[in-house]
Amino acid sequence: MEGHPIPQDVTGFQFKLIGSMTVKQFAYLACGSIMAWIFLSLPFFALIKFPLVLFFFLLGFSLAFIPIEGRPMDLLFSYFIKALFTPNQYIYRKTGGQLIPPLAHVSLQQTSKGVMPLPKEKLQAFLKTVPKSKNKLDQKEEVFFDSIFSLLGTSAKIITVEEEQPEEKTSEDEIKRKAMLEKEALLIKQQLEQAKTQEEEQQTPAISSSAHERVLALEKQLNEVLTQRQQLEQQILSLQKKLSFQKQPLYTPTIAKGETTASARKIPKEMGTKVGVPIVPDDVPNLITGVVKDPRGNVLPNILVEIKDKEGNPARAFKTNGLGQFASSTPLLNGVYTIIFEDLKGEHKFDAIELAANGGVLMPLEIRSSDAREELRKSLFS
Secondary structure (H helix, E strand, O other): OOOOOOOOOOOOOOOEEEOOEEHHHHHHHHHHHHHHHHHHHOOOOHHHHHHHHHHHHHHHHHHHHOEEOOEEHHHHHHHHHHHHOOOOOOOOOOOOOOOOOOOOOOOOOOOOOOOOOOOHHHHHHHHHHOOOOOOHHHHHHHHHHHHHHHHHOOOOOOOOOOOOOOOOHHHHHHHHHHHHHHHHHHHHHHHHHHHHHHHHHOOOHHHHHHHHHHHHHHHHHHHHHHHHHHHHHHHHHHHHHHHHHHOOOEEOOEEOOOOOOOOEEEOOHHHHHHHOOOOOOOOOOOOOEEEEEOOOOOEOOOEEEEEEOOOOOEEEEEEOOOOOEEEOOOOOOOEEEEEEEEEOOOOOEOOEEEEEEOOOOOOOEEEEOEOHHHHHHHHHHO
């Protein structure tokens, strides 16, 4: 068993025959040589036979040893064939509204010049006096708001602000800011309706043009506020994912005392041969060794073992051998480490283990997995 002091791609390992030649390269070279020999043996005219022989030999040699821009030639051929049958032209069809461009951060206190917010009671009384006749501008406005609020998952006529109480203090500011943006969007919408009404009442062309510019400015401001709200929602989702990952339980191994059903335990030296842990020198400090088994005591080979430091950076990565054993080839630095086990087949589950390396000799670990059969047994007899 060979350990990897630095994390490597252990799942995409390729066997090598001679030097750095892999089995795949040898197969390409052999196929090209065989095709060249076949055409050389055929009774063809020399001007046809020798170019074909040279073509197949060079093709096999190129597929095996000549990369293009750091990629194998066979991979580029597969991408080229795939691109031939993949559509590369798309037709945009507008379904209503305007697209919200990704704008930069805009201050929450930014308001349009010359627009003063009105009290809610006065605004409602004023809106009741407005005639309900619709024109082309009203229809354009309805399409605009319907498209925006359909993206937000709310109706254009009924706007409700729901604030969820966060469980962690890290997301309180984002949620408060989201609520402020919702209120500001509602206020800008009301101001936009007021400006729209004033634009319809103006008869002078100059005043009507200024009112129209005011409507456009309010629409732009509303787009900016809604864009900020969408960005805040994405930040809140990412924070919730980080918090859920940090809440993953970590288990500290305990000293083995007779038979136990713990998911991880430390094995004393006198019990190492009986349990099946690998044999390593006793005088090497901070050397992590152990064995991985299923709930019934059977060893599990080809289990990926990854060791991360306190900051979450990978320190070691290796697989268990045919006996389910694993061992780090070099000692670790002093500190607290988290050991993560992963079954590439997805049949077994493991708990993350926290281990402290303080410069002494570490006892081997016995890791027990949890599979569907064990979960069924617990559900029946618990």
